[in-house]
Amino acid sequence: MIANAFDYTAPQSLDEALTLIGNGAKPLSGGMSLIPMMKLRLASPEHLVDLGRLKELSYIREQDGELHIGAAITYYELESSTLLLGKCPLIAETATHIGDIQVRNMGTLGGSVAHADPAADYPATLQALEAKIVLRSATGARTLSTKDFFLDTFTTALEPGEIVAEIIVPIEPGLTGTSYQKFRQPASGFAMVGIAARIRQQAGTLSLIRIGVTGLSGSSYRATNVEAALEGKQPTEENIRAASALVGDGVDASADLHASADYRQHLATIYTAKAIRAALSRSA
Amino acid sequence: MTKQIISVTINGARQTHEVEPRLLLIHYLRETLGLTGAHIGCETSLCGACTVELNGKAIKSCSMFAVQANGAEILTIEGLASADGKLHPMQEAFWNEHALQCGFCTPGMIMVSKQLVERNPHPTDVEIREGLDGNLCRCTGYQHIVNAVRAAAKAGA
Ligand SMILES: Cc1cc2nc3c(=O)[nH]c(=O)nc-3n(C[C@H](O)[C@H](O)[C@H](O)COP(=O)(O)OP(=O)(O)OC[C@H]3O[C@@H](n4cnc5c(N)ncnc54)[C@H](O)[C@@H]3O)c2cc1C
Ligand code: FES
Ligand code: FES
Numbered sequence: 001m002i003a004n005a006f007d008y009t010a011p012q013s014l015d016e017a018l019t020l021i022g023n024g025a026k027p028l029s030g031g032m033s034l035i036p037m038m039k040l041r042l043a044s045p046e047h048l049v050d051l052g053r054l055k056e057l058s059y060i061r062e063q064d065g066e067l068h069i070g071a072a073i074t075y076y077e078l079e080s081s082t083l084l085l086g087k088c089p090l091i092a093e094t095a096t097h098i099g100d101i102q103v104r105n106m107g108t109l110g111g112s113v114a115h116a117d118p119a120a121d122y123p124a125t126l127q128a129l130e131a132k133i134v135l136r137s138a139t140g141a142r143t144l145s146t147k148d149f150f151l152d153t154f155t156t157a158l159e160p161g162e163i164v165a166e167i168i169v170p171i172e173p174g175l176t177g178t179s180y181q182k183f184r185q186p187a188s189g190f191a192m193v194g195i196a197a198r199i200r201q202q203a204g205t206l207s208l209i210r211i212g213v214t215g216l217s218g219s220s221y222r223a224t225n226v227e228a229a230l231e232g233k234q235p236t237e238e239n240i241r242a243a244s245a246l247v248g249d250g251v252d253a254s255a256d257l258h259a260s261a262d263y264r265q266h267l268a269t270i271y272t273a274k275a276i277r278a279a280l281s282r283s284a
Numbered sequence: 285m286t287k288q289i290i291s292v293t294i295n296g297a298r299q300t301h302e303v304e305p306r307l308l309l310i311h312y313l314r315e316t317l318g319l320t321g322a323h324i325g326c327e328t329s330l331c332g333a334c335t336v337e338l339n340g341k342a343i344k345s346c347s348m349f350a351v352q353a354n355g356a357e358i359l360t361i362e363g364l365a366s367a368d369g370k371l372h373p374m375q376e377a378f379w380n381e382h383a384l385q386c387g388f389c390t391p392g393m394i395m396v397s398k399q400l401v402e403r404n405p406h407p408t409d410v411e412i413r414e415g416l417d418g419n420l421c422r423c424t425g426y427q428h429i430v431n432a433v434r435a436a437a438k439a440g441a
């Protein structure tokens with residue numbers, strides 16, 4: 001399996017990369033989605049610009065009360081970051097659900113976000129965290145919410161010439177509980193359904209609840225109806241079940257040889273409740 | 285399209301070659317350098333037979349272009365034993381625990397197991413199985429491989 005011929009540049013700086021990408025070159029990060037597609041000749045870019053080795057995109061830092069993660073940070077760097085494990089454990093935990101050791105050594109947060117695979121794990125987590133996605137081009141930068149960024153299957157708000165440069169996630173106050181729960185497709189390991197939950201409690205009621213969903217349909221989303229059904233309520237088993245049943249309401253569930261639309265909806269309900277319970281057990 | 289000169293340190297020896305950007309790292313290792321220890325099982329990033337270490341990280345060399353490795357240090361199964369022929373403790377454990385039958389998956393299994401134990405020196409059986417998630421074996425049923433990794437960890441591999 002040999003890709004079509006292409007030119008390759010390992011740029012010395014982000015500016016050089018952005019200029020080349022502005023001229024039509026395609027970004028390469030971990031290559032864990034792009035290279036398999038190139039080998040199958042589903043993708044045949046003429047010029048690859050390797051962002052994966054750019055130091056300027058490889059950092060995790062705390063700044064102005066938030067966590068800034070460079071696009072080229074790998075899953076292994078996320079899962080092993082003491083800063084993230086301490087201040088935003090959900091983003092570290094999600095990495096452990098992806099692929100295998102070798103894939104996590106190469107695959108990047110920026111690549112996953114840009115690729116927007118409907119069964120990818122990070123989109124659910126970033127939805128629940130209300131992350132901000134920083135896009136850069138040779139001519140400027142803009143910052144989008146996950147809602148404005150993830151549009152559809154493999155479709156994002158990225159314009160030609162733009163890259164995902166940084167992901168910004170909140171520092172979670174000690175009382176927030178989070179969890180990512182995934183039903184793996186047994187052969188590929190991708191999410192049939194993946195649910196990220198983020199919860200805060202106050203005096204026995206839920207003061208904050210955010211639910212991010214992946215795998216169920218063509219794009220990740222925030223299940224605002226589940227959130228609305230639980231916010232201000234007591235997290236009783238009955239309330240959790242009733243709210244979780246709303247997760248796929250009005251959603252055009254995907255069907256394929258692994259799962260029918262009904263079965264995916266069923267999984268989404270079960271895994272939403274699971275994620276909420278797990279997040280609750282971690283929120284003081 | 286334009287060929288490029290890459291320079292890579294493989295099992296301690298510096299190698300410099302002109303390659304096409306589309307040349308996969310596994311083909312560079314096997315065909316350009318004659319290092320046939322890393323195998324091609326699936327060539328689709330699923331079986332792990334092609335696993336080698338790149339700058340200390342286990343990667344699937346069928347899913348990386350050789351040009352991406354320019355400047356890197358690579359360790360393959362051929363470089364794992366010491367110069368006097370003494371096997372690496374992980375190799376030793378695979379030998380002792382009969383962790384192979386046909387041996388096709390073994391180079392990849394050993395490379396990923398080495399990484400697993402480096403990162404988690406006292407893995408549980410569940411953690412071992414999770415760590416081997418990206419590597420397929422069609423012969424052993426995995427049990428003896430898990431035994432080997434456990435034994436190597438105990439021996440401080
Ligand atoms: C065996 C295997 C198992 C996997 N299992 C899972 C899983 O369980 N869950 C999961 O979520 N994923 C899984 N993946 C996919 C993996 O997460 C990929 O790493 C990810 O989808 C893409 O990230 P990357 O860094 O490898 O990007 P690449 O493959 O390099 O790029 C992907 C796409 O994004 C573009 N791109 C890359 N970086 C940027 C950027 N910064 N800005 C703009 N565009 C960019 C590229 O041009 C390309 O179109 C698996 C992959 C493999 C091979
Ligand atoms: S040959 Fe590389 S993963 Fe199978
Ligand atoms: S020993 Fe034959 S494939 Fe593993």
